[in-house]
Amino acid sequence: MTIQARFSKIDTPVEDMVEEALSILMKAKELYKPVKTFVLTSGGNDSTTLMHLINPYVDAAVHIKTGIGIPETSEFVREVTASFGLDLIELVTPPEVYRDIVLRDKANFYGFPGPYMHNITYNRLKRDRLSDLQKDYSKRGERLLLVSGVRSNESERRMVNIGNAEHQPPDRQLVRCAWVQPIVHWTTFEMNKYRSALEVPRSPVADKIHKSGECLCGAFARPDELKEIEFWYPETAAYIKSMEAEALAMGKKFPYWGHRIGTKPKATGPLCSDCLFNMDDIPQQ
DSSP states (O other): OOHHHHTTTSOHHHHHHHHHHHHHHHHHHHHHOOSEEEEEOOSSHHHHHHHHHHGGGOSEEEEEEOSSSOHHHHHHHHHHHHHHTOOEEEEEOOHHHHHHHHHOSSTTOOBSOOGGGHHHHHIIIIIHHHHHHHHHHOOTTOOEEEEOOOOGGGOHHHHHHHTTOSEEOOOSSSTTEEEEOTTTTOOHHHHHHHHHHHTOOOOHHHHHHSSOOSOOOOTTOOTTHHHHHHHHOHHHHHHHHHHHHHHHHTTOSBOSTTOOOSOOOSOOOTTOGGGGGGTTTSOOO
16 A cells, blocks of 8 residues: 555645655664564554554564553553554563562662662663563564654653654664664644544543553652542552552652652653653752
8 A cells, every 4th residue: 555545634744744754764674674673662642653654564563561550551552553453562571570679678779769760660671671572583683673652842851862863773782673763753733633634543541641651660750640540540559559558668768659859860761751751840959
């Protein structure tokens, strides 16, 4: 099917953005010559839109279950990938990993992560799963291409993290994984026009709590975010509060989720796009 036929319901400006996005993806494929191309999905509205846009051009969707997320998010990912005809790879971080971060019985681990501990949390919940992915789907000398839905238009913080980069080569931590960001230049207006014209399914979780809900580590939580989660997803909030009680009983320095205390990092991991909105108003310690 031609681009024109597939996207006949959208107007010319958005069609131009579609062609640009597909061009960015194809150029990255030509540059990195990946053995597999995977689209990463958090279950939020942006990554769902990205999947809809590029699903004929990738081998599978990849979703990380962080062990501290809203179960309905992963259920939505399964439903929507099936409706798009995409294979789904679920990478699972056991819940014990996050519990260990919060409740580890060592003096230098202070309880719930704040901005200062985000990198450790990101590495253990997400980056380690991508290491598993590259080990399972590539060999030495081969590359995977990871397709991300990050958009530089969304916040100043994202500009600090990715600038206007359309693709990024492998780094020392993920030596066989290159990154491409086909919708990096899209505005929120263009995203909404695309979704509306092509009736892209919306995430019920994101529409309620304004984030995908696939990771609730709390490092950059909004004020009163836990109350919002409790209103819509009381079982998830109860699980977090049970850990708060344990952390308080252990005498942890930070026994409460989302405390927002600590020096914020200059950058976050590429899979923490939801949290980038929340960083700029965190006080610098």
